[in-house]
Amino acid sequence: MxxxxxxxxxxVLCALAALLAGCDLFGSDESQLPGGPALIxxxxxxxxxxxIFSSETLESSALxxxxxxxxxxxxxSPEDERWYVSWNLGSHSDGDPRDVLAIFDPxxxxxxxxxSWPDSSDVVRGVGNxxxxxxxxxxxxxxxxxxxxxxxxxxASLERKGRRMIGATEEEVVEAAVLAEExxxxxxxxxxxxxxxxxxxxxxxxxxxxxxxxxxxSSGFVELALSPGERYLxxxxxxxxxxxxxxxxxxxxxxxxLTKKEVGSxxxxxxxxxxxxxxxxxxxxxxxxxxxxxxxxxxxTQAREMEVFIDGHEGLGLPGRALIADKIxxxxxGEAFVIRNPVPARxxxxxxxxxxxxxxxxxxxxxxxxxxxxxxxxxxxxxxxxVVDLAFTVVPE
Numbered sequence: 424m425x426x427x428x429x430x431x432x433x434x435v436l437c438a439l440a441a442l443l444a445g446c447d448l449f450g451s452d453e454s455q456l457p458g459g460p461a462l463i464x465x466x467x468x469x470x471x472x473x474x475i476f477s478s479e480t481l482e483s484s485a486l487x488x489x490x491x492x493x494x495x496x497x498x499x500s501p502e503d504e505r506w507y508v509s510w511n512l513g514s515h516s517d518g519d520p521r522d523v524l525a526i527f528d529p530x531x532x533x534x535x536x537x538x539s540w541p542d543s544s545d546v547v548r549g550v551g552n553x554x555x556x557x558x559x560x561x562x563x564x565x566x567x568x569x570x571x572x573x574x575x576x577x578x579a580s581l582e583r584k585g586r587r588m589i590g591a592t593e594e595e596v597v598e599a600a601v602l603a604e605e606x607x608x609x610x611x612x613x614x615x616x617x618x619x620x621x622x623x624x625x626x627x628x629x630x631x632x633x634x635x636x637x638x639x640x641s642s643g644f645v646e647l648a649l650s651p652g653e654r655y656l657x658x659x660x661x662x663x664x665x666x667x668x669x670x671x672x673x674x675x676x677x678x679x680x681l682t683k684k685e686v687g688s689x690x691x692x693x694x695x696x697x698x699x700x701x702x703x704x705x706x707x708x709x710x711x712x713x714x715x716x717x718x719x720x721x722x723x724t725q726a727r728e729m730e731v732f733i734d735g736h737e738g739l740g741l742p743g744r745a746l747i748a749d750k751i752x753x754x755x756x757g758e759a760f761v762i763r764n765p766v767p768a769r770x771x772x773x774x775x776x777x778x779x780x781x782x783x784x785x786x787x788x789x790x791x792x793x794x795x796x797x798x799x800x801x802x803x804x805x806x807x808x809x810v811v812d813l814a815f816t817v818v819p820e
Contacts, residue, residue: 522551612644
């Protein structure tokens with residue numbers, strides 16, 4: 424039995440290597456990624472993979488397949504010449520569930536150097552479900568998920584280089600993280616604390632406590648982001664069940680919380696490159712809550728005031744549905760942000776019902792909708808490919 428399992432594992436690894444070594448774009452061997460600014464979307468549903476969109480028009484140009492499994496982690500090297508992707512392969516029912524970590528080369532339009540491990544391994548369990556960060560100091564990939572231990576992989580070979588527990592106990596799961604490239608640090612949000620991980624020393628050197636935060640088991644971080652110049656840390660936290668959530672602004676020099684504002688339970692954030700505003704989607708939970716706030720907020724970092732930037736879905740052209748913007752991504756120039764509206768992904772249309780967009784590009788000043796993406800549906804009205812996550816990139820020319 425052990426020998427048979429070993430042979431099966433070898434065959435799976437060989438098939439994976441062969442598949443990924445020649446994994447071209449979906450639909451045509453002649454397909455090519457468009458050069459220039461673009462959005463990478465992690466796709467679930469019947470068409471899982473990485474879909475590439477124009478950041479201006481949201482026109483879809485290609486789908487990069489990931490073994491019929493939804494990509495979970497995505498990190499980009501400094502010049503975006505390498506995309507690091509993680510996903511799951513197989514399942515417990517077929518006896519060989521695995522975690523995959525691979526490099527996608529946009530210039531060659533294919534995956535290179537894929538690595539695969541049994542997801543039952545104590546060493547690398549969970550990397551297929553992990554979020555990824557690129558460490559420019561050590562040229563490593565940092566993988567974190569809903570657990571206290573983060574893992575480190577060589578960015579060239581994808582070999583595991585170590586793991587480290589963030590926080591005092593295994594119960595303090597890592598929920599969010601952000602890289603401060605100039606400071607050469609990573610900030611990990613874990614339950615009630617922010618841990619400062621020094622990339623040169625490769626250890627946690629400081630911990631900031633979220634003062635006044637209720638000690639609730641069903642509480643945690645949603646997202647962390649930095650101001651231009653990395654002086655301030657912004658973040659959102661949830662408190663369940665039902666919320667409300669919290670937005671905060673922290674001075675990294677002192678570790679002092681400068682302000683807190685009430686937001687939706689699972690709100691995301693996007694920082695304008697000027698540093699003046701932080702845009703906050705306010706879903707009151709998005710997929711996890713039934714009643715949305717129907718708003719997008721804007722935080723003025725100078726006045727330290729929060730205002731309602733968009734109130735209601737009608738002005739954005741969302742037909743007959745509430746505004747549940749549970750993902751927000753800033754374009755590099757700051758002229759617009761992209762929001763994900765998950766309602767179309769989980770709504771089966773009636774015969775006479777108009778399909779709503781799942782992605783919208785919104786002007787950061789005028790609030791005008793500049794472009795939309797309406798996902799395709801099957802003959803029964805169900806979405807065939809749901810947008811799960813987003814990242815901005817510049818595809819090499």
